[in-house]
Amino acid sequence: MVTAKVWVLKKHFEGFPKPSDFDLKKIELPSLQNGELLLESVFLSVDPYMRPYSQRDMKEGDIMIGTQVARIVESKNPAFAVGAFVVANSGWRSHFISDGKGLHLLPSSWPESLPKSLALGTVGMPGLTAYFGLFEVCKMKPGETVLVNAAAGAVGSVVGQLAKIGGCKVVGCAGSDDKVAYLKKLGFDEAFNYKTVTSLDEALSKASPDGYDCFFDNVGGEFSSVAINHMKKHGRIAVCGAISQYNDSVPQKGPYVQIPMIFKELRMEGFIVTRWNNRREEGQKALLKWVLEVRREGVIFFTVYLHHGLPLCKGGSLVVAGEVRSWYDFLLSDVIFEPFEDTQTILNMPDAFHFTETCDTSLWS
Numbered sequence: 459m460v461t462a463k464v465w466v467l468k469k470h471f472e473g474f475p476k477p478s479d480f481d482l483k484k485i486e487l488p489s490l491q492n493g494e495l496l497l498e499s500v501f502l503s504v505d506p507y508m509r510p511y512s513q514r515d516m517k518e519g520d521i522m523i524g525t526q527v528a529r530i531v532e533s534k535n536p537a538f539a540v541g542a543f544v545v546a547n548s549g550w551r552s553h554f555i556s557d558g559k560g561l562h563l564l565p566s567s568w569p570e571s572l573p574k575s576l577a578l579g580t581v582g583m584p585g586l587t588a589y590f591g592l593f594e595v596c597k598m599k600p601g602e603t604v605l606v607n608a609a610a611g612a613v614g615s616v617v618g619q620l621a622k623i624g625g626c627k628v629v630g631c632a633g634s635d636d637k638v639a640y641l642k643k644l645g646f647d648e649a650f651n652y653k654t655v656t657s658l659d660e661a662l663s664k665a666s667p668d669g670y671d672c673f674f675d676n677v678g679g680e681f682s683s684v685a686i687n688h689m690k691k692h693g694r695i696a697v698c699g700a701i702s703q704y705n706d707s708v709p710q711k712g713p714y715v716q717i718p719m720i721f722k723e724l725r726m727e728g729f730i731v732t733r734w735n736n737r738r739e740e741g742q743k744a745l746l747k748w749v750l751e752v753r754r755e756g757v758i759f760f761t762v763y764l765h766h767g768l769p770l771c772k773g774g775s776l777v778v779a780g781e782v783r784s785w786y787d788f789l790l791s792d793v794i795f796e797p798f799e800d801t802q803t804i805l806n807m808p809d810a811f812h813f814t815e816t817c818d819t820s821l822w823s
C-alpha cells in the first residue's frame with residue numbers, strides 16, 4: 459500500500475497566496491488494476507498560470523493543479539516500463555495512479571546527464587510557450603528587434619535565447635540587477651532593471667532607438683501600456699501573460715491600446731500554448747536539440763533552468779530548486795512549508811535554493 463501526499467487548495471487565494479491557503483493530506487492508494495501504473499513525482503511545477511487558473515477552474519478542497527516529472531515505480535500497462543520518466547498533469551501529489559492517458563514519456567534522446575526538471579522548464583511547457591509565441595504569434599524574422607519582459611523567467615529567458623538563435627536583436631528587462639547580469643550572460647543585446655530606471659520610456663528608447671518589431675509580453679499592465687508606444691509600424695505583440703495583474707483584487711485601469719494600434723498598424727494576439735498541443739513533439743525536439751548543441755559547443759547560452767522544479771527529496775518533502783521571484787515567492791519560501799512536514803529538511807538544504815544552473819560545460823562531462 460502506498461500513501462500519497464497531496465497538496466490541497468484549502469482556500470481560494472485573495473491577493474498573494476499564503477501558507478494557510480494550502481493543506482497537506484495523505485491518501486492511501488489502492489492496488490493497481492490491469493492497464494494502470496503507479497508513479498512517483500520527482501519534480502512538481504509551480505507556474506504563474508496557477509494563480510488565474512485556480513481562481514477560474516478549481517474549488518476549495520481540490521488538489522492543487524500542476525504538472526510533474528514522475529518516475530514509473532510499478533506498471534500493469536505494457537506501454538509504460540518501470541523506471542521510465544514521464545511528464546504528467548496530475549497536480550501536486552507525491553504519488554499517483556494513472557491509466558497512461560495524457561502521460562508524455564521523456565524523449566528517448568534525453569541524455570542521462572541532462573536534468574529531468576528541464577522537462578518542466580526550457581524543454582517543457584514554458585519553453586514551448588516561447589517557441590510557439592515567437593515563431594507562430596510574433597512571426598519573428600532575422601534582423602528584427604524583439605522586446606521581452608519578465609525576461610529572466612522560464613518563458614522570457616527562452617524567448618531571448620531563441621530570438622538570438624533566430625538572428626534578432628533582443629532587449630530584455632527584469633526586476634533586479636542580478637537578473638540583468640544574467641540576461642547579459644545569456645546573450646541579450648540590451649537589458650535593464652525596470653524597477654530602478656528613472657523612466658521606462660527612456661530605457662526602452664535607449665535600448666532600441668528605432669523601436670521594436672516584436673514584443674513578447676509576459677507582464678501586462680503599466681509596462682505594456684508604455685511599451686506599445688515603442689513598437690515599429692506593423693509591429694507584432696504576443697500577449698503571453700499578464701503577471702502584473704494576477705493578484706489584483708480590483709482590476710487595474712490603464713491607458714487604452716487603440717490609438718497606437720491604429721496609427722502603428724499593430725497586430726496584437728493573445729495565445730495559450732496548448733493551442734499547439736499537436737506540435738508538442740516538434741517543439742520539444744527543437745528545444746532539446748538547441749540545449750544539446752550548446753552542450754557540444756561548450757558555451758554558456760542555453761540555460762538549464764531549474765526554477766520550476768520542486769524536487770521531492772527522499773523523505774518526500776518539498777524542496778525548492780530555483781527562481782523564487784514572482785507571485786509564488788511566498789509559496790516557495792520556507793514559510794510556506796510550516797504547515798507541511800519536514801520543514802527542517804528544507805531549511806537544511808541551502809543548495810536547493812540556487813536561482814539557476816547554467817549550461818557550464820563542467821556539468822556535461
Ligand SMILES: NC(=O)C1=CN([C@@H]2O[C@H](COP(=O)(O)OP(=O)(O)OC[C@H]3O[C@@H](n4cnc5c(N)ncnc54)[C@H](OP(=O)(O)O)[C@@H]3O)[C@@H](O)[C@H]2O)C=CC1
Nearest residue numbers: 506608611612613632633676699700701702730731783784
Ligand atoms: N499564454 C501561455 O500559454 C503561457 C503564459 N505564461 C505566462 O508567461 C509569463 C511568464 O511565465 P514564467 O516565465 O513561467 O514565469 P516565471 O515565474 O519564471 O517568471 C515570472 C517573473 O515575472 C516577473 N513578475 C512577477 N510579478 C510581476 C509584476 N507584478 N510585475 C512585473 N513583473 C512581475 C518576475 O520577474 P522580475 O523580477 O523580473 O520582475 C518573475 O520572476 C506569465 O505571465 C505566465 O502567466 C506562461 C506559460 C504559458
Ligand SMILES: CCCCCCC/C=C/C=O
Nearest residue numbers: 506507525547699730731
Ligand atoms: C497541462 C498544463 C497546461 C498549462 C497551460 C498553461 C497556460 C498558461 C497560461 C497563462 O499563464
